[in-house]
Amino acid sequence: MDLFTEQIDPSKNWLPKDGVVNYFGPIIPLEQADDFFKILADTIPWEADVVHMFGKRIVTKRKVAWYGDQPYNYTYSNSTKKALPWTPALRELKEMAENLTNETYNSCLLNLYHTGEEGMGWHTDNEKELKEQGAIASYSFGAERKFVFKHKTTKEKVELLLDHGSLLVMKGATQTHWLHRLPPTKKVLVPRINLTFRTITSV
Numbered sequence: 578m579d580l581f582t583e584q585i586d587p588s589k590n591w592l593p594k595d596g597v598v599n600y601f602g603p604i605i606p607l608e609q610a611d612d613f614f615k616i617l618a619d620t621i622p623w624e625a626d627v628v629h630m631f632g633k634r635i636v637t638k639r640k641v642a643w644y645g646d647q648p649y650n651y652t653y654s655n656s657t658k659k660a661l662p663w664t665p666a667l668r669e670l671k672e673m674a675e676n677l678t679n680e681t682y683n684s685c686l687l688n689l690y691h692t693g694e695e696g697m698g699w700h701t702d703n704e705k706e707l708k709e710q711g712a713i714a715s716y717s718f719g720a721e722r723k724f725v726f727k728h729k730t731t732k733e734k735v736e737l738l739l740d741h742g743s744l745l746v747m748k749g750a751t752q753t754h755w756l757h758r759l760p761p762t763k764k765v766l767v768p769r770i771n772l773t774f775r776t777i778t779s780v
Contacts, residue, residue, distance in 0.1 A: 587677075591735055592726065596751030600737055601677060601744040610742030614718040616666045617770050623689050627656050639695045645684035649777045653704050660684055667772070674714040674774050678746050682714060682774035693720065693765025699727065699756040702747075708776040712748035717741065720769040727756045 585602035592598050605613065623640035643651055644667055645660030652658075663671070667685060675681055690696070702713055717739040724745070726735040739745060747757075759771075 591737060592751065592755065593733065593735070595728065595754035596747070597749040598726065598735070598737075598751060599678075599746045599748075600739075601746070603740045603742040604673075604677065604744050605742035607742065610718060613666060613670070613742075614770060617687070617718065617772075618689070618768070620664060620666070621687060621689075622661070623687075628653075637695075638691065639697070640689040640691075642687040643684070644687070645777065647683075649684055649706070651684070651686070651704065651706055651777065670716060670772060671774055674716070674744060674746075677744065678712060678714055680712040680714065680746075680748070682712075682776055684777045685772055685774045688771040688773075690720075690722075690759070690769045690771070692768065693722065693762040696761035697759040699758045701752045701756055702773070702775070703752040706777050708778045710749055710753070711776040711778075712746055713752075714774040715739075715745045715747070716772040716774075717743050717745070718770040718772075720765045720767045722765065722769050723760055723762070725758050725760060726751075727758075729754055729756060 585600060587599050587601040589599065590597050591600060621642045623642055626637040626639055626641045628635050628637065643658040643660050644663055647660065649660040650657050671682055718741060721738055721740050724737050724739050
């Protein structure tokens with residue numbers, strides 16, 4: 578589906594049922610989006626992600642960082658991270674997302690994908706620390722990448738292209754009924770930075 582052949586409607590729900598996904602499109606002007614990408618790439622203390630799956634310790638090429646209002650712990654794939662304090666750029670992007678989505682966020686998981694060959698497999702953001710059915714605001718900077726949802730029961734799929742400087746929001750029952758992934762591709766040779774603002778309810 579080509580989002581850019583028609584005016585993007587941020588109130589449109591891209592899921593046919595069992596959840597809500599709104600895509601705002603590129604909300605940040607190109608030059609400013611370029612600036613955010615450079616600031617995030619240069620100033621975030623990126624670290625390789627370490628996950629434990631099937632009894633194995635896996636170090637990913639994708640790099641991550643974790644920030645929040647407080648030094649929240651966040652555990653996924655049997656790995657725990659402690660949140661760093663907000664940077665000025667992250668605070669600005671958080672406030673922008675809150676104003677656009679009429680939601681509040683107290684934490685952010687950042688991902689750095691160096692090329693299209695780095696992606697993310699099928700998963701849900703439903704860890705016990707997160708607010709139940711809370712909104713997740715996802716910014717994309719850098720490479721345009723395909724993002725895919727798959728219904729857990731019916732296996733229906735919905736694909737979107739996430740553009741540089743764009744904002745996507747997942748909320749309601751989305752994490753209960755839908756998986757999502759960032760499929761790898763050899764066609765993309767430049768990096769992408771993804772910020773997912775979310776709400777932690779247990780520390």
